[in-house]
Amino acid sequence: MSVNMINIYIMGKKYVVPDSLTIMNAIEFAGYQLVRGCGCRAGFCGACSTVYRIAGDYELKVGLACQTKVEPEMYLTQIPFFPAQKKEYNIQELKANAEQIARFYPEIYRCIGCNACTKVCPQDLKVMQYIGYAQRGQIDKCADESFDCVMCGLCASRCPAQIVHYNVGILARRLYSRHIAKPAAHLQKRVEEILAGKYDAELEELMTASKEDLRKRYAERDIEE
Amino acid sequence: MSYTPQLRELIKKVEATRADRVKKGNFRRMTMDERDEVLSKFHPDFIEASMRKLTFGVNRGDKIPHELADLIEARSLIEGLKFDLEKIAYDVDVLVVGGGGAGASAALLAQEQGADVLMVTKLRFGDANTVMAQGGIQAADKENDSPAIHYLDVMGGGRFENVPELARALTNDAPIALKWLEDLGVMFDKFPDGTMKSIHGGGTSRKRMHSARDYSGAEIMRTLRDEVRNRGIRVIEFCAVVELLLDSDGKAGGAVLYNMETGEYEVARAKTVILATGGSGRLHYQGFPTTNHYGATGDALVIGYRAGAKMAFMHTIQYHPTGAAYPPQILGLLITEKVRGLGAEPVNIDGEQFVYHLETRDVASAAIIREIKERGKGITTPTGMVGVWLDSPMIDIIHGPGTVEKELPAMVRQFARFNVDIVREPMLIYPCLHYQNGGLLIDENGMTAVENLYVAGEAAGGIHGGNRLMGNSLLDIVVFGRRAGRHAGARAKDIKVKKLSLNHVDAYHKEMEAAGVDTGGRVSPMLLPRYTHRVE
Numbered sequence: 001m002s003v004n005m006i007n008i009y010i011m012g013k014k015y016v017v018p019d020s021l022t023i024m025n026a027i028e029f030a031g032y033q034l035v036r037g038c039g040c041r042a043g044f045c046g047a048c049s050t051v052y053r054i055a056g057d058y059e060l061k062v063g064l065a066c067q068t069k070v071e072p073e074m075y076l077t078q079i080p081f082f083p084a085q086k087k088e089y090n091i092q093e094l095k096a097n098a099e100q101i102a103r104f105y106p107e108i109y110r111c112i113g114c115n116a117c118t119k120v121c122p123q124d125l126k127v128m129q130y131i132g133y134a135q136r137g138q139i140d141k142c143a144d145e146s147f148d149c150v151m152c153g154l155c156a157s158r159c160p161a162q163i164v165h166y167n168v169g170i171l172a173r174r175l176y177s178r179h180i181a182k183p184a185a186h187l188q189k190r191v192e193e194i195l196a197g198k199y200d201a202e203l204e205e206l207m208t209a210s211k212e213d214l215r216k217r218y219a220e221r222d223i224e225e
Numbered sequence: 226m227s228y229t230p231q232l233r234e235l236i237k238k239v240e241a242t243r244a245d246r247v248k249k250g251n252f253r254r255m256t257m258d259e260r261d262e263v264l265s266k267f268h269p270d271f272i273e274a275s276m277r278k279l280t281f282g283v284n285r286g287d288k289i290p291h292e293l294a295d296l297i298e299a300r301s302l303i304e305g306l307k308f309d310l311e312k313i314a315y316d317v318d319v320l321v322v323g324g325g326g327a328g329a330s331a332a333l334l335a336q337e338q339g340a341d342v343l344m345v346t347k348l349r350f351g352d353a354n355t356v357m358a359q360g361g362i363q364a365a366d367k368e369n370d371s372p373a374i375h376y377l378d379v380m381g382g383g384r385f386e387n388v389p390e391l392a393r394a395l396t397n398d399a400p401i402a403l404k405w406l407e408d409l410g411v412m413f414d415k416f417p418d419g420t421m422k423s424i425h426g427g428g429t430s431r432k433r434m435h436s437a438r439d440y441s442g443a444e445i446m447r448t449l450r451d452e453v454r455n456r457g458i459r460v461i462e463f464c465a466v467v468e469l470l471l472d473s474d475g476k477a478g479g480a481v482l483y484n485m486e487t488g489e490y491e492v493a494r495a496k497t498v499i500l501a502t503g504g505s506g507r508l509h510y511q512g513f514p515t516t517n518h519y520g521a522t523g524d525a526l527v528i529g530y531r532a533g534a535k536m537a538f539m540h541t542i543q544y545h546p547t548g549a550a551y552p553p554q555i556l557g558l559l560i561t562e563k564v565r566g567l568g569a570e571p572v573n574i575d576g577e578q579f580v581y582h583l584e585t586r587d588v589a590s591a592a593i594i595r596e597i598k599e600r601g602k603g604i605t606t607p608t609g610m611v612g613v614w615l616d617s618p619m620i621d622i623i624h625g626p627g628t629v630e631k632e633l634p635a636m637v638r639q640f641a642r643f644n645v646d647i648v649r650e651p652m653l654i655y656p657c658l659h660y661q662n663g664g665l666l667i668d669e670n671g672m673t674a675v676e677n678l679y680v681a682g683e684a685a686g687g688i689h690g691g692n693r694l695m696g697n698s699l700l701d702i703v704v705f706g707r708r709a710g711r712h713a714g715a716r717a718k719d720i721k722v723k724k725l726s727l728n729h730v731d732a733y734h735k736e737m738e739a740a741g742v743d744t745g746g747r748v749s750p751m752l753l754p755r756y757t758h759r760v761e
């Protein structure tokens with residue numbers, strides 16, 4: 001494949017890079033060794049938030065550096081950290097209702113409906129929507145809608161109401177899972193059996209079996225369809 | 226980059242056989258002898274020239290991959306630096322090194338024992354392999370399953386070489402670990418009555434793979450991180466441990482910390498130290514692309530070995546059968562095993578099945594390499610990379626429309642970013658470097674041969690023998706993170722650390738010289754890889 005070189009501007013400084021690279025790889029191609037702004041390199045950790053403009057275009061765009069290809073005449077900078085407030089709580093003692101979230105994050109009611117958070121989300125989440133669910137105490141829906149959040153912080157960086165959306169999201173998910181979703185009865189039962197030592201003898205026996213014997217049992221074990 | 230017209234032509238062959246393959250059902254599972262054969266002929270671990278023997282230290286005589294040996298046969302990064310070991314910046318009960326799932330679990334349990342805990346981590350808290358795990362976590366919690374059945378699967382997967390006590394701890398603690406996560410508010414996939422949804426994974430005999438959509442690791446990581454923050458545990462980010470400190474009795478007593486941003490060194494004294502620094506995919510064994518996070522450079526192996534801890538199973542590396550081979554921007558990106566768990570099959574250039582889709586990872590990887598190298602049935606991409614298809618569109622046929630989007634949102638999104646629609650188009654895959662099966666050998670409490678030095682998570686070895694099964698690593702980090710944290714936290718109460726030194730590092734250098742090792746100017750640990758993306 002022939003390589004096509006393009007100009008990009010990292011914090012305003014010009015570099016010539018292959019157009020097939022992601023922003024992250026282009027920064028490294030330019031000679032940087034990243035310390036900040038790089039974590040999983042695969043779109044899961046949210047370390048690599050990047051804002052950019054293409055020369056001549058008014059629109060400010062965002063993306064995860066590891067998941068976005070460079071474009072010609074791209075001016076970019078990373079936002080590896082964004083100050084955010086997080087409430088400390090004991091999840092076991094909380095109540096799963098709107099008042100609970102409102103007590104910790106009252107600023108969610110300052111939302112002016114501009115939808116900047118949704119527009120900016122690199123995961124394409126309906127961020128404003130899930131904040132709306134939180135306002136109305138629909139914790140299950142808030143948990144569901146916010147689920148794919150990688151906590152990159154771009155929503156908070158753009159919010160005129162200064163909401164820290166992703167911290168509302170995780171609170172909702174933990175409240176939902178701990179206090180609304182039903183606990184798994186079969187899991188509870190198995191834990192009790194284990195604590196009562198129900199499997200000890202069987203495990204002990206397996207541990208002392210010979211390798212040949214184990215191999216045979218393994219080959220013959222029945223497999224759930 | 227969407228599929229080229231040439232690749233689209235080839236996709237037609239996959240489509241042509243699809244209905245038939247779905248109808249015919251599963252491809253035949255290999256016999257034990259067939260497994261042994263494909264492994265020995267095609268698995269990267271069996272390439273003799275990829276390893277060398279260590280000539281000094283506790284693993285003298287053992288073979289490990291060259292890339293790791295290069296770091297073991299290297300001088301300390303801090304050799305010759307002058308700093309005062311009496312100047313203690315942090316004086317704590319338990320020092321947890323690494324902010325992944327194992328480190329977070331350990332920190333929580335250690336603190337529950339009343340210990341003063343400090344966590345340091347190289348990148349941000351949670352920038353780790355844990356956050357990347359998609360597929361799920363195993364635990365034998367269903368009626369037709371038991372810890373003993375799980376145990377047999379673990380041993381079979383591990384080629385029957387696992388340390389039995391560790392495999393028992395893993396499987397018998399599994400439901401306890403899962404319950405702990407459930408109580409902390411991890412959003413597992415469940416039916417309305419609370420029953421956990423669970424499916425098969427490679428090498429499982431029961432459907433015991435639990436998930437949180439395909440963000441299983443992310444959901445576990447962000448919950449544990451939130452809990453660590455809620456409990457006020459001190460965490461220092463962008464702070465790496467570069468060497469352990471031993472006291473005058475040879476017991477672990479702290480570490481040298483390195484500020485990744487300012488370059489400053491500091492001393493932490495601790496009664497117990499837990500290394501939870503994860504794997505080593507970023508060493509790119511045999512030049513393979515990796516699924517691992519940026520900081521997976523095997524630091525614990527290096528500093529632990531210098532301190533006298535033993536490595537186990539470091540001659541076995543897990544290659545994941547389904548790394549992305551196309552588009553080039555996501556080369557090596559992990560395609561979660563859940564894709565195969567839901568029924569998608571590997572298929573060759575002619576649209577034929579060639580391996581049972583749920584073989585263990587080692588066998589599946591070897592079978593894919595065989596299909597390409599021996600049988601010449603791979604698909605060549607425009608960059609010259611060769612792969613086979615993974616037929617994701619089968620999933621909606623088997624489970625109903627919408628399943629791919631509901632169950633695999635991360636995968637759909639990651640391919641859509643580069644214009645591949647996995648609901649309708651198959652993916653192109655090739656095995657990639659995924660997991661360090663071995664690590665520093667631990668006992669049931671997570672302690673190494675060095676007193677008061679613990680290891681938990683991917684950095685530890687022995688639990689999975691020669692090959693880990695999917696879903697047993699997320700499990701392992703919680704089970705052994707908890708065990709190490711509990712033990713190290715409780716034990717710290719009775720410990721008095723004596724005078725600290727780096728004498729063991731000096732002794733290591735001398736031993737290396739005596740063995741006639743040529744370090745070629747190398748220093749370690751590596752801390753971070755360096756990429757240029759240039760074709761030299």
Ligand SMILES: Cc1cc2nc3c(=O)[nH]c(=O)nc-3n(C[C@H](O)[C@H](O)[C@H](O)COP(=O)(O)OP(=O)(O)OC[C@H]3O[C@@H](n4cnc5c(N)ncnc54)[C@H](O)[C@@H]3O)c2cc1C
Pocket residue numbers: 322323324325326327328345346347348349350351352353354355356357358359360361362363441442464465466467501502503504516517518520521522524525559659660681682683684695696697698699700702750752
């Ligand atoms: C893409 C991917 C998908 C996976 N999917 C699954 C799955 O579905 N199921 C499953 O069971 N397992 C899966 N695994 C494996 C599993 O996620 C990992 O093995 C496990 O999470 C490792 O956890 P850990 O806490 O030991 O290490 P990590 O989560 O990697 O954490 C290690 C931490 O230590 C830090 N660190 C490293 N060196 C230093 C140092 N010198 N000083 C200070 N800090 C340091 C790192 O930056 C990191 O934060 C997957 C792995 C990957 C990469």
Ligand code: FES
Pocket residue numbers: 037038039040041042043044045046047048064065066067150
């Ligand atoms: S580096 Fe993790 S999301 Fe990009």
